[in-house]
Amino acid sequence: MKPFTTLKGIAVPLDRQNVDTDQIIPKQFLKRIERTGYEDALFFDWRFKQDGKTVDETFEFNAPRYRGAKILLARDNFGCGSSREHAPWALDNYGIRCIIAPSYADIFHNNCFNNGMLPVRLEAGAVDRLFVELRATEGYALEIDLPSQTVRTPSGEAIHFEIDPFLKERLLNGWDQIGLTLRHADKIAAYEAAHAG
Amino acid sequence: MPMNIYEKIWEAHRVHEEPGQDTVLYIDRHLVHEVTSPQAFEGLRLAGRKARRPELTFATMDHNIPTTGRDQPIRDPLSRQQVEVLKTNCAEFGIVCFDMHDRRNGIVHVIGPELGLTLPGFTIVCGDSHTSTHGAFGALAFGIGTSEVEHVLATQTLLQRKAKTMEVRVNGTLPVGITAKDIILAIIGKIGTAGGTGYVMEYTGEAIRSLSMEGRMTVCNMSIEAGARAGLISPDATTVAYLKDRPYLPKDTPREELERRWLGWASDAGCTYDATVVLDAGAVEPQVTWGTSPGMVTGITSSTPVLSAIADPNERHEAEKALEYMGLCEGVPMQEVTINKMFLGSCTNSRIEDLRAASRLVKGHKVHPSIALAIVVPGSHQVKEQAEAEGLDRIFKEAGFEWRDAGCSMCLAMNDDRLDPGDRCASTSNRNFEGRQGKGGRTHLVSPAMAVAAAITGRFTDIRNWQFN
Numbered sequence: 001m002k003p004f005t006t007l008k009g010i011a012v013p014l015d016r017q018n019v020d021t022d023q024i025i026p027k028q029f030l031k032r033i034e035r036t037g038y039e040d041a042l043f044f045d046w047r048f049k050q051d052g053k054t055v056d057e058t059f060e061f062n063a064p065r066y067r068g069a070k071i072l073l074a075r076d077n078f079g080c081g082s083s084r085e086h087a088p089w090a091l092d093n094y095g096i097r098c099i100i101a102p103s104y105a106d107i108f109h110n111n112c113f114n115n116g117m118l119p120v121r122l123e124a125g126a127v128d129r130l131f132v133e134l135r136a137t138e139g140y141a142l143e144i145d146l147p148s149q150t151v152r153t154p155s156g157e158a159i160h161f162e163i164d165p166f167l168k169e170r171l172l173n174g175w176d177q178i179g180l181t182l183r184h185a186d187k188i189a190a191y192e193a194a195h196a197g
Numbered sequence: 198m199p200m201n202i203y204e205k206i207w208e209a210h211r212v213h214e215e216p217g218q219d220t221v222l223y224i225d226r227h228l229v230h231e232v233t234s235p236q237a238f239e240g241l242r243l244a245g246r247k248a249r250r251p252e253l254t255f256a257t258m259d260h261n262i263p264t265t266g267r268d269q270p271i272r273d274p275l276s277r278q279q280v281e282v283l284k285t286n287c288a289e290f291g292i293v294c295f296d297m298h299d300r301r302n303g304i305v306h307v308i309g310p311e312l313g314l315t316l317p318g319f320t321i322v323c324g325d326s327h328t329s330t331h332g333a334f335g336a337l338a339f340g341i342g343t344s345e346v347e348h349v350l351a352t353q354t355l356l357q358r359k360a361k362t363m364e365v366r367v368n369g370t371l372p373v374g375i376t377a378k379d380i381i382l383a384i385i386g387k388i389g390t391a392g393g394t395g396y397v398m399e400y401t402g403e404a405i406r407s408l409s410m411e412g413r414m415t416v417c418n419m420s421i422e423a424g425a426r427a428g429l430i431s432p433d434a435t436t437v438a439y440l441k442d443r444p445y446l447p448k449d450t451p452r453e454e455l456e457r458r459w460l461g462w463a464s465d466a467g468c469t470y471d472a473t474v475v476l477d478a479g480a481v482e483p484q485v486t487w488g489t490s491p492g493m494v495t496g497i498t499s500s501t502p503v504l505s506a507i508a509d510p511n512e513r514h515e516a517e518k519a520l521e522y523m524g525l526c527e528g529v530p531m532q533e534v535t536i537n538k539m540f541l542g543s544c545t546n547s548r549i550e551d552l553r554a555a556s557r558l559v560k561g562h563k564v565h566p567s568i569a570l571a572i573v574v575p576g577s578h579q580v581k582e583q584a585e586a587e588g589l590d591r592i593f594k595e596a597g598f599e600w601r602d603a604g605c606s607m608c609l610a611m612n613d614d615r616l617d618p619g620d621r622c623a624s625t626s627n628r629n630f631e632g633r634q635g636k637g638g639r640t641h642l643v644s645p646a647m648a649v650a651a652a653i654t655g656r657f658t659d660i661r662n663w664q665f666n
């Protein structure tokens with residue numbers, strides 16, 4: 001898995017609460033059997049008009065100033081709904097490796113870490129402020145520093161975020177879970193022996 | 198110390214623990230379907246790994262499969278490929294797969310319980326958020342991502358952090374016309390779609406105890422819509438009675454011993470929870486959602502919200518967006534909302550009891566002329582066979598409903614069953630998200646009885662006043 005240490009990039013706003021994984025990637029794109037190639041499917045029903053081709057200019061995410069964004073600014077309960085890992089894959093394939101929101105749905109939050117992506121939790125007031133600054137300044141780029149757990153804004157303000165120390169370790173080292181667990185293969189075998197029959 | 202059921206299952210499945218790290222938790226049952234598994238099998242192949250305990254994993258195909266013309270090949274080449282790939286992956290890794298023509302096939306959360314693959318005290322996972330359904334049996338069951346599917350295949354364990362527990366106590370007796378679906382929608386309406394985030398819920402109270410296993414599955418199914426990863430109900434005599442003559446029940450242990458063990462998982466008297474929510478079943482009306490999230494729900498005698506009455510600005514903004522998407526005005530009585538399509542199915546409400554309940558209302562009525570499509574999709578082949586043996590299919594067909602083959606169907610519209618832009622559908626499924634049932638489609642979540650009543654009258658109707666024929 002790719003490690004995550006620091007990231008600097010344009011942030012793009014998605015000003016909705018309870019954004020569900022059906023919105024992040026609609027079901028018609030779940031038929032593929034690969035982990036890549038989902039970038040055009042990201043927020044498909046919002047980014048494109050009914051014909052599925054014409055870009056919907058009224059969707060803020062589409063504005064040219066946010067092109068090449070690496071960070072997504074979102075609202076409460078981001079990633080609720082289905083367990084589809086295609087949601088973080090689509091964000092990742094599009095180039096977004098970090099999300100900032102006040103809260104996340106459980107499975108989506110897990111899925112991000114399993115793909116070396118960082119979901120940053122900031123309190124709602126701070127997220128509100130970032131929305132205002134982001135819209136006011138073209139080229140607004142944020143700097144995410146995982147080792148020191150800070151989000152740095154263009155004005156130099158450093159906002160601290162909390163993260164579980166174990167999850168932080170995993171991201172910094174790019175450890176994959178299967179590798180971690182297989183260190184305990186003997187314990188698994190012992191459990192199975194004790195519970196046979 | 199008295200323990201609740203979650204604590205008991207957690208304790209019994211810990212394989213390894215280190216301070217500050219996730220617990221390695223043993224998984225008893227792994228269920229797999231065609232949409233969230235191909236990349237997991239591919240991962241195993243790339244790493245040269247095998248499935249550790251292939252006999253504990255069972256696969257079915259449900260999301261992509263057509264509900265008509267099943268004797269023909271699947272028309273959509275991508276859907277067909279996904280189904281084929283599941284078959285070859287299962288053959289390669291030694292996993293039993295219920296092909297779409299197999300009698301045991303059906304929606305993953307319908308067939309697990311039906312086949313006796315779901316048992317009290319089990320840890321059960323599947324790459325599907327509605328795995329919470331199996332919690333109805335007193336199993337710790339939750340949805341996982343594809344990377345975790347691969348992890349379970351490779352290690353038969355998962356890395357987990359212990360959750361907080363929430364007791365959701367439903368007191369009182371269910372009034373006539375109120376179903377398990379109305380109870381869970383009312384709970385979500387009360388605590389919100391993130392109200393259960395970080396918690397595992399246990400449903401308790403007389404109203405829950407009085408539910409059949411089918412009803413309990415409906416309640417646990419939608420725990421995820423309240424943000425909880427899992428929802429459980431302690432096993433009791435109803436649970437034990439359901440687990441008779443199921444093909445995959447353990448055969449080497451005497452029945453009495455099995456029953457003793459199953460009942461032993463129930464929460465102890467005097468156990469505690471991190472949070473408690475209480476609902477009075479007697480006060481619940483038939484529920485209908487008006488918006489684009491399951492928490493946007495109200496009673497059938499109520500109306501869509503009035504925006505100026507919503508204090509929180511973010512919430513008001515969401516409600517406004519939702520009403521706009523749904524093509525509804527503020528303050529409209531739900532009973533004035535007309536529909537043009539109906540879907541009776543999904544892992545929430547496609548079991549035999551759901552079909553029986555709906556057929557009682559349907560008998561002697563006709564689908565309203567304004568309805569363009571009304572489909573009944575049983576949750577599994579076995580549910581379909583049972584319903585046909587009872588003549589339920591004829592009741593539906595005579596009234597003008599289409600009787601389909603089993604599968605997920607229009608719950609998420611990955612196959613050909615879907616809404617067109619602007620369609621308004623009474624649906625017994627679990628998600629009314631924008632575009633879930635088809636781009637531009639508008640979904641109202643209701644119970645099976647409320648769905649067929651809406652199809653017959655052309656609008657949402659209070660089934661408590663229904664004229665049975």
Ligand code: SF4
Nearest residue numbers: 327543544605608609
């Ligand atoms: S019926 Fe719907 S919710 Fe249930 S497993 Fe199928 S797609 Fe998912």
